Amino acid sequence: MMTIPGPVLSLRGVSKSFGPVQVLHGIDIDLHAGQVLALIGENGAGKSTTMKILAGYQPPTGGTILLDGQPATLSGLRAFEDAGIVLIHQEFNLAEQLTVEQNVFLGRELRRGLLLDKTRMRQLTRDYLDRLDCAVDPDTPVSKLSNSDKQMVEIAKALGRRARILIMDEPTAVLTGSEVDTLFAQIRVLRDAGTAVLFTSHKLGEVAAIADRVTVMRDGHVVRTDAARAMTEDDMATAMVGRDVSDLYPAKPGVAADAPMALRVAGLDVPGWASDIAFDLRAGEIVGIAGLIGSGRTEAMEGLCGLRPATTTRLEIAGNPVHVRSTQDALAHGLCYMTEDRKLRGLLLTKGMRDNLTLQALHRFGRVVIDRGAEDRALTQAIADFDIRAGNRDVAVGNLSGGNQQKLLLAKIMQSQPRVLIVDEPTRGIDIGTKQQIYAFLRRLAAEGRAIIVVSSELQEVIGLSDRVLVMRQGRIAATLADDDINEATILRHAIGVAAPQTRKAS
Amino acid sequence: MTTQTVTTRTPPPRRLPSMSVLGPILALVILVIVGALMNSSFLSAGNINNVLSRSAFIGIIAVGMTFVITAGGLDLSVGSMAAFIAGLMILVMNAALPSLGVGVPIILLGMAVALVAGILAGLLNGFFITTLGIEAFIVTLGSMGIYRSLVTWLADGGTLSLDFDLRTFYRPVYFDGILGIAWPIIVFAAVVIVGEILMSRTRFGRHCAATGSNAHVAHYSAVNVDRTRLATYAMLGLLVGVATIMYVPRLGSASASTGVLWELEAIAAVIIGGTVLKGGFGRVWGTVIGVLILGLIDNILNLTDLVSPYLNGAIQGVIIVLAVILQREAKAKG
Incomplete structure (x- = not known):
């Protein structure tokens, strides 16, 4: 000007x-x-x-x-x-x-x-x-x-x-x-x-x-x-x-070569969205899934977890072949998906934190009658573990800030004690301080021996968190990247389908 | 951030503003006081028994309706369904009379018919709503017409009457009881207790509330949304069957005018009790208060001559609208 x-x-x-x-x-x-x-x-x-x-x-x-x-x-x-x-x-x-x-x-x-x-x-x-x-x-x-x-x-x-x-x-x-x-x-x-x-x-x-x-x-x-x-x-x-945020992403300790296989997927087909998806995931590993919107990332993961119609030729969890036809099946095998849309698919905004926290894992809180005391203890624990800040425990979840909602959603998913955790856009629309916390939580969960998949549109996030990166394009896995290949340019090239490095960089 | 430590004592559940909890209770108390002041026989055991017995049919159905509405559904067919089941029951029992004779077995047969027919009718509603994905309002509006027409056809436009001897034998199910408390009241109480526990203390109740609150969230939380909804309709059908079992011995007959407007009374009781019509939140004890409020208004108008009993419907209408306005104001404040 x-x-x-x-x-x-x-x-x-x-x-x-x-x-x-x-x-x-x-x-x-x-x-x-x-x-x-x-x-x-x-x-x-x-x-x-x-x-x-x-x-x-x-x-x-x-x-x-x-x-x-x-x-x-x-x-x-x-x-x-x-x-x-x-x-x-x-x-x-x-x-x-x-x-x-x-x-x-x-x-x-x-x-x-x-x-x-x-x-x-x-x-x-x-x-x-x-x-x-x-x-x-x-x-x-x-x-x-x-x-x-x-x-x-x-x-x-x-x-x-x-x-x-x-x-x-x-x-x-x-x-x-x-x-x-x-x-x-x-x-x-x-x-x-x-x-x-x-x-x-x-x-x-x-x-x-x-x-x-x-x-x-x-x-x-x-x-x-x-x-x-x-x-x-x-x-x-x-x-x-108000402070330096250069340590946004937690250190990657690396995955032991002999870490047990947590998830093995072959021939995953989600009609109309994804086909022939195959990948492995070790316990303690964080794998990022990158790709443009519309590349079938979310749909493939939802299909894997029984949220939409899908087929696999082979699916192994912790070395055992399993069949997942519904979300209930997935849950029973310790396979959990955290939605990208916390407001419309993740949380009941008019309900309190306790009802939200335990909704997916109610079977753990009493066989016939729900043990409310146990629920309250779980909430106390979750508030401490995930640093959820709400003025009052009974506030409607819709009144929490986006960051606290996201933390609660993560806490909710963790109530079902997943062995394989898939998080989709885990930090969408939340501030940088909370992002840093969520990254730390995810790394901590991996360190506990869980296998984690991070689906994200934010390349920096995928790069900063992942031990390996799968790049999806048009419903297929276009590349699997590790170590030095995990960088913005390489991921983008595979995501938009230009293998040669001389093409202009999309910003 | 205040550094308030979380005490081990569980805090009182203050999720709802107090007015929506207090309102219906207050209204009930006021009605009882008004009734007692206006007529000395209002608080007599006989009158209380009478009011409660009459309220029991709607009440039993309204408990089921609470679950359907909480899970985000609606069922307009319950009144017609009750009439149809009553007609079916009477036909089957009359037909079985020559072979079974008057006795307990034939009553049990009639009851079984009512319960099975109720569950089937509920499942049918639920199937169209969940599996075929048609609006609950449309489906149950349709089945309401169908059942009403079927019972009229079965009765050939007149009345289906239970055989006289059978009726005499069956009568005590409505008129007798234990310790002076009539059977319908006992059954109603049992249904309420089970319903309240189911709603507030079990997975099914939570799943109903989650489904009605946001079906997407419920689906992503591994709740089987369709099965939950189907179960609420089947349960309501079953309870319509139970209500019919208690109702048939009262008059011993069924006709095209049996159970007319029961669906509206049941829905009204649910809403007055504080259950949210859009779904997502329901309370069975509130429904009981709603049923009692409607029953007491009717009773007070009949006992006193200040207002014509013909205005009963108008007063109920005002109360329903008032109840919803009060709930909304409470929500806005909270």
């Missing part, structure tokens, strides 16, 4: 308290037209509250909001929207059964007389989508769209509200790598057209790629604001955590 005009939207000394708990302590934030600001921080640092104040969802308890340099007297969501400030939620705010066009104009339908002016709405929707380079048909029901297209519809909706300030809460959390690229291309289009964009992400690589400036929050304070190119990813992480 050559010239930096005054900020279009600012917070000056803004504080926020919920009852006696102060979550924001006099923070200053500036959004400039034609710039992308990344707001980063660990879970609980105050990012969400800051965004809600910026977008008018919550009033601050102290300080001022400046709009175009003037103290804003806006009150209520509608007033903020009329001022051109739009917040896009992490969980999309779209009516799934309605079409794209209906969603874009939801609540602000154009009319001609008493009837809807469909022609104009269709044409405007088309315009907005064109501006975003998005080829979606306005007549498509939103439920049929991919996550990235839904994101585009959200942005189109914001355009329809003449947004000049766009606030995006973790827009990339649900997107695949190429979808992220598309989104960023479109954010750049909006930025160049003069929109001020604020976004949050846990992926620091993305922050470095898209942001012009970065504001780092920690414990309700702004600890640093700087130009993006003035900060390395390490700088960002250190500022977020």
